Amino acid sequence: MDQNLPFKYVLSDEESRSLETVDVYVSDVEPKETERIIKFIEKYCPRNEILDHVKRIKKTSYDKGFKLTVLICLVESITITELITLINNYNFGSILKPRIQQVCKYPAITRDQFDEWRNLWPINFHEDFKKELNFTLKEIENIKQYMEKAIQLSIQAKLQGEIPVGCIIIDPKKNVILSESFDTRNSTKNPLNHAILNCINNIASLEKLNYMKKSNKIKNFQKSKVDNAVIYFNEEDFSSQQRDKDNSNSKLVYLCKGYDIFITHEPCIMCSMALVHSRIGKVFYGCSNTVSGGLGSCYKIHTHNSLNHHFKSFKGLLQHKIDTLLIDC
Amino acid sequence: METIHHKYMREALNLAQEAYDNYEVPVGCVFVLDDKIIGNGRNRTNETHNGTRHAELEAIDIILSSGEYTSEVFQRCVLYVTVEPCVMCAYALRQLRIKHVYYGCANERFGGTGSVFDIHRDPKLTLHPAYSCEGGYYREESILLLRKFYVRENENAPIPKRKHNRVLKTEIVPMKK
Ligand SMILES: [Zn+2]
Ligand SMILES: [Zn+2]
Numbered sequence: 283m284d285q286n287l288p289f290k291y292v293l294s295d296e297e298s299r300s301l302e303t304v305d306v307y308v309s310d311v312e313p314k315e316t317e318r319i320i321k322f323i324e325k326y327c328p329r330n331e332i333l334d335h336v337k338r339i340k341k342t343s344y345d346k347g348f349k350l351t352v353l354i355c356l357v358e359s360i361t362i363t364e365l366i367t368l369i370n371n372y373n374f375g376s377i378l379k380p381r382i383q384q385v386c387k388y389p390a391i392t393r394d395q396f397d398e399w400r401n402l403w404p405i406n407f408h409e410d411f412k413k414e415l416n417f418t419l420k421e422i423e424n425i426k427q428y429m430e431k432a433i434q435l436s437i438q439a440k441l442q443g444e445i446p447v448g449c450i451i452i453d454p455k456k457n458v459i460l461s462e463s464f465d466t467r468n469s470t471k472n473p474l475n476h477a478i479l480n481c482i483n484n485i486a487s488l489e490k491l492n493y494m495k496k497s498n499k500i501k502n503f504q505k506s507k508v509d510n511a512v513i514y515f516n517e518e519d520f521s522s523q524q525r526d527k528d529n530s531n532s533k534l535v536y537l538c539k540g541y542d543i544f545i546t547h548e549p550c551i552m553c554s555m556a557l558v559h560s561r562i563g564k565v566f567y568g569c570s571n572t573v574s575g576g577l578g579s580c581y582k583i584h585t586h587n588s589l590n591h592h593f594k595s596f597k598g599l600l601q602h603k604i605d606t607l608l609i610d611c
Numbered sequence: 612m613e614t615i616h617h618k619y620m621r622e623a624l625n626l627a628q629e630a631y632d633n634y635e636v637p638v639g640c641v642f643v644l645d646d647k648i649i650g651n652g653r654n655r656t657n658e659t660h661n662g663t664r665h666a667e668l669e670a671i672d673i674i675l676s677s678g679e680y681t682s683e684v685f686q687r688c689v690l691y692v693t694v695e696p697c698v699m700c701a702y703a704l705r706q707l708r709i710k711h712v713y714y715g716c717a718n719e720r721f722g723g724t725g726s727v728f729d730i731h732r733d734p735k736l737t738l739h740p741a742y743s744c745e746g747g748y749y750r751e752e753s754i755l756l757l758r759k760f761y762v763r764e765n766e767n768a769p770i771p772k773r774k775h776n777r778v779l780k781t782e783i784v785p786m787k788k
Contacts, residue, residue, distance in 0.1 A: 472675050473682050473706050479663065486661030493660060537662055551730060552706065555699035555723070559662035573738050574702070580735050581728065583698065588727050590720060 288426060289566060289599035291415055292578040294585030297391045301399050303384035305357035306333070307365060308340075311350050315377050319352055322372055328359035335389035337404040353403070354380055415594070425566060428452055428544040429600045431462065433568075435477075436546045437607065439464035446607075449477040449545035451485060451538060454563065460541060461485045477545060478553035482560050486537060538562045546604050548575035548597065554583040558591045565595040568604040616713055619643055619691040620748040624715070626653040626666065627693045627756050633658065637756040640666040640692035642674060644684060650674035666692060667700040671707070685709050693753040695746060698723035701730035705739045712744040715753030717786075751783050 311319050320338060333356065340351040354365070362380065369378045385403040390396035396407040417425070428450060435448025450462040463480035467473050538560040548567045549557065554576025557565065565577060565584065576583045577595040584595045619641055626639025630653040639653040652670030656662050667690065674680055685707035690696075693715040696704060701723025704712060712724065712731070723730040724744040732741040762779050 471682060472672070474668070474671065474703050482663055483661065486659055486664075489660040537660065551702040551723075551736075552699050555697060555702070555721075556663045559697075559699065561662075574736060576702075580733075586727070588720070589698075 287417065287596075288422065289596040292582070292584070292595040292597050293392070294582055296388070296585075297395075299388065299395075301395075301402070302387040303402065304332075304387040305382050306336075306385050307354040307357060307360075307362075307380040308351050308383040309354060309378045309380050311352050311377060313348075313350050316350055316352065319374065319378060322374060323352065323354055326368060326372065327355045327365075330356045330359055332356075332387070333385070335406050336385050337406065340404050351383075353383075353385070354378075357382060424457060425544075426600065428459075428542075429546075429566060429568065431459070432544045432546050433600065433603055433607065435462055435464045436604070439466075439477075442469065444468050447477045447545065447547050449481050449543060451481050451541050451543050451562075453540065454542050455540065461488070474552070476550065476553050478543070478549050479556055481543070482538065482556055485541075485560075489537060536561055542566065544599075547571055548577055548579055550574040551576040551581055551583065554581070557593070558583060558589055561591050562593055564593060566599050567595070567597055568599050568601045570597055615646075616691070616748050619648070619689075620693070620713065620715060622648060622651065623691045623693050624749055624752055624756070626651055627753065630654045630666070631756055631760055637760050638666045638692065638694045640670050640690060642670055642685070643689045643691065644687055649680065649684070649688070650677070663699065665697060665700050667696055668703060671703065682707060689713065691748070693749070694718050694757070695722040695724055695726055695744075697721035698728055698730060701728070702736075705730060705736065705742060708739055709742050711742060713748050714744070714746045715748055716750045716757070717746055747786050750786060754783055755779075755781070 309319075316339065323338075333353070336353060338353050340353075342349045342351065360368075365380055366375075369375055369380070383403065386399040386405060390399050390405060390407050393407075393409065396405070399405060400407075432448045432450050435450070436446040437448075439448055440446035445465040445467055447465040448462070449464070451460050452458065453460055461481050461484040463477050463484055465477045466475040466480060538557070540563050542564040543557065543562055544566045546568045548569065548571035549565070550571065551574055567577070570579050572579050574580060578597060583589065584593050586592075622641045623639045626641070627637040628639070630639060631637035635654045635657050637654070639651070641648045641651040643649070650670045650673045652666045652668070652673060654666050655664045655669055658664075671685075674684065675682060685704075687710060689710055690704065690712045691714075692712065695714045695716065695718040696712065697718060698721055714724070717726050719726050721727060725731075725746070730736070731744045734741070758779055
């Protein structure tokens with residue numbers, strides 16, 4: 283059953299693509315011949331790996347019974363003349379009459395795609411996609427609370443003459459806020475001080491302080507040393523034991539690994555890529571950003587094939603609140 | 612032929628070397644205004660524990676915090692960077708309305724000015740003007756420095772990767788047109 287979630291999953295291109303088809307040869311067959319024919323096809327006809335998601339047999343039911351149709355192979359892999367010669371050579375000429383049929387070209391990833399595409403010709407479907415997108419009622423409640431917090435920060439930003447975008451980074455396993463921040467482009471006169479970069483910088487400063495403390499480079503942990511950050515966590519909140527063991531470059535890659543971010547507005551392209559560089563877990567945002575958004579609107583950086591880290595993004599969370607509170611953002 | 616661009620790119624390469632010497636991914640850059648370097652930067656992701664502290668962002672912050680310039684200065688600046696800017700930095704530069712970018716080698720994994728995306732000139736992005744971008748200045752030197760870095764990283768890794776990663780390859784495939 284579908285959950286009624288207060289946010290929408292931001293689909294990748296593969297997940298949102300509409301039906302594309304490819305031509306194949308098929309033939310109606312007598313049910314009692316099917317086994318023999320499938321053996322012939324598997325042994326002698328071109329094998330097409332791109333059709334692995336497509337079922338070999340289609341069953342069409344009628345009032346009085348059913349009809350079976352088998353898929354032979356891709357049209358592009360053999361000409362009809364060659365195929366008929368092949369069929370005749372193995373004495374299937376009387377029972378295999380190839381004709382052209384369209385099947386869907388790509389595997390269905392979402393249930394919606396599956397429900398639509400299967401009408402053309404039966405296909406396989408593994409619903410592992412859904413599992414990660416289920417949330418408990420408690421989780422949904424927390425998610426809303428976190429976005430409320432981000433909205434509070436955006437209001438605070440607005441009161442201080444900043445662009446009203448607020449964000450927080452949390453550790454979902456411990457249910458604790460690690461860093462919170464808002465846009466400071468105006469006061470700092472730096473056009474790049476967006477909420478997310480500020481928030482990541484806070485986490486990094488803390489990570490570094492913690493690291494230095496652990497390696498006895500400084501004796502006392504001084505919160506005041508961290509610029510512009512409100513910090514809730516104590517040192518145990520950093521799972522840095524493992525990180526400290528590995529003093530090579532790779533540990534930095536994991537700065538936000540397993541953490542989630544809540545931000546009132548869809549991150550711009552710069553911030554979206556900063557989240558890739560930081561290996562963020564999940565992203566929740568309220569309003570979409572049609573002019574520079576990197577997680578759905580202008581680009582889908584969170585799912586792009588050539589980038590080395592992917593994450594799930596959700597949009598529309600408490601959007602009505604953000605829309606009404608911050609009209610001029 | 613040695614051009615003025617090579618002169619500035621040499622400066623950027625020196626910074627990349629400094630990054631390498633400090634166990635950072637060797638990328639360096641300089642911002643040039645009216646034939647004068649007004650700021651430089653190099654990768655500091657390791658030192659800062661922050662995967663976003665790329666050479667370009669380092670240099671931009673140095674320039675803006677010097678108090679000598681406002682952010683409008685970048686509209687008159689040219690950037691020389693040893694490796695193609697990543698997607699993040701490419702959009703940072705667009706927001707600053709940078710005039711022009713020269714880079715050394717392409718960045719196949721993250722490049723935002725041609726390799727993965729065309730952030731510098733994508734007409735969909737209407738908030739800030741497009742900028743032009745040109746690669747190939749001291750390209751071989753930039754690549755070799757990166758390769759040296761990854762070979763060293765791999766040697767120091769707890770479980771070294773396959774053998775061919777440990778050998779410094781010196782032949783370089785010609786640049787794609
Ligand atoms: Zn941003
Ligand atoms: Zn970058």
